[in-house]
Amino acid sequence: STSEGRVLVPRKGVTSITMTRSLALVLCVSSLAIAHGFVAPAGLRSVVSAPSVNKLPVASASASRLASPLSPRMTLTPSSVAHPEQVIVGSPLSIVYVYDHCPFCVRVRAIFGAKNIKHEVRFMANDDIDTPTKLVGKKIAPIMEIPTKNEVMMESLDIVKRIDEDPTMGPSVLLPGTDRTDLKAWQKKHQDLFRSLQRPRYVASGLLPEFALKAGRDAFVKNHPVPPFEKPDWKSDNYDMATRYAKYNECMGKTDELLPQANTAVEELEGMIFSAKHASEPGFGYDDIELFARLRSLTIIKNLNLGAKTKGYLEYMSAKFDVPLYDQMAV
Ligand SMILES: N[C@@H](CCC(=O)N[C@@H](CS)C(=O)NCC(=O)O)C(=O)O
Incomplete structure (x- = not known):
């Protein structure tokens, strides 16, 4: 069992069934809310955790939605971020x-x-x-x-x-990359820490499309070691799936130890992001494509304290790139 009350199980049917039911209920609740105008479609991911979803009546889900203000991401999308005119190049797309x-x-x-x-x-x-x-x-x-x-x-x-x-x-929108060795060094320095936090969470969220079915989750767990394991050893016959899942669960169980380390690590980003609209001084470009792609994964970590600048950057880029963050389905 994890500190969040989630269990990653390789083959037994029970968890899969629970997950499927939870997912179905979540989809129902979300579409109901969307149909009633309470939630923008991106809010599909505002999901209660798997163990409590069964207890949550639809009415209270809608009520809590009504009571809470819209997240900045939802208000930013139409009003604050300028998008070029939509381009449609031929059919099929x-x-x-x-x-x-x-x-x-x-x-x-x-x-x-x-x-x-x-x-x-x-x-x-x-x-x-x-x-x-x-x-x-x-x-x-x-x-x-x-x-x-x-x-x-x-x-x-x-x-x-x-x-x-x-x-x-349409016209090109990206400035060349500026070889941000500081950002690459940050990522390398904290790679193990974030792998330990992110990899089990991608699978445990139960909502990523590539992991909708058990076979998808198994394939990921088999191919992606959690530290300190190295890929060839992890994938070898030295381990079976039950052991690999047990190691993923161990990582989830270390949340209380790893989260404070992650909070300290993300503080370092505050000095490396120029502004919400571009991470590097010259302007928006390849650096943002690469940095946003990396940092988006942090948002799967529930209770991670991103600094104001990093948070603002992620929310702005999420709207600009039209790629949602994980905030509301974080584990
Ligand atoms: N250099 C490639 C790397 C792509 C890559 O490594 N993709 C991973 C997924 S994150 C992959 O498909 N790995 C093989 C697998 O998952 O089986 C790129 O930039 O597109």
């Missing part, structure tokens, strides 16, 4: 094949959002080998397809460049 949690995938979603290019986001299950293999010959995300041009691409930054520089998709 361009498709991005992604996992929601994947920062490389967020880069690609971000450039489509920043240029306001109408596109389709196709979330793959984490164990889906066929879809990516048919497109590019291996299991990888992100992949971008422009059906009208018979074009398929992988490599996130190549895709970002391809889309940013295509004049048929």
Whole structure:
């Protein structure tokens, strides 16, 4: 059991059924709320935790929504962030094949959002080998397809460049990257800490599309070690799935120890972000694509104290890139 009362279980049916029911109820509550105008569609993720959802009557969910003010993200979207005119390039639309949690995938979603290019986001299950293999010959995300041009691409930054520089998709919006070694060093320094916090939470949230089914969760847990394990050892026959899930649960159980460390780590970001509208002094560009994609993952960590500047940056970029944060489904 975790400090949040969640358990990650590899194969037993009980948790899966509970999760499925919870998800169904959450979707019902959310769509009801949306239908009544209480919640913007992005608020679909304002979800109560899995153990308590069964106890929550629909009426009280709606009532609490009414009582609480709109989050800044929801009020920012229409009013404060300028979006270019929507671009529609042919039919069928361009498709991005992604996992929601994947920062490389967020880069690609971000450039489509920043240029306001109408596109389709196709979330793959984490164990889906066929879809990516048919497109590019291996299991990888992100992949971008422009059906009208018979074009398929992988490599996130190549895709970002391809889309940013295509004049048929509107004028370029990105300034070159400024080689932010400070941000890269920050990320490297805290990589283990954030892996320990984020990886179990992606799976435990129960709401990321790539983990909707047990097979997707199993594939992720099998392929992504939690520190201090190294990938080859973790994936080897030295461990079975029950052990791997047990290690994920151990990480969740260390929340009280890890969260204060994470709070200290994110304080360092405050001095590295120039403003909500651009992380680097010259202006909005590749640095923001890369930084937002990385920092968005922090928002899956419930009770993480992001500084005002970092929070403002994430909320602004989330609206500009049209990629929602995890705030309201944080675990
Ligand atoms: N250099 C690639 C890296 C992409 C990448 O590593 N994607 C991960 C997902 S976060 C992946 O697909 N790994 C293989 C797998 O999950 O099986 C890019 O920038 O697009």
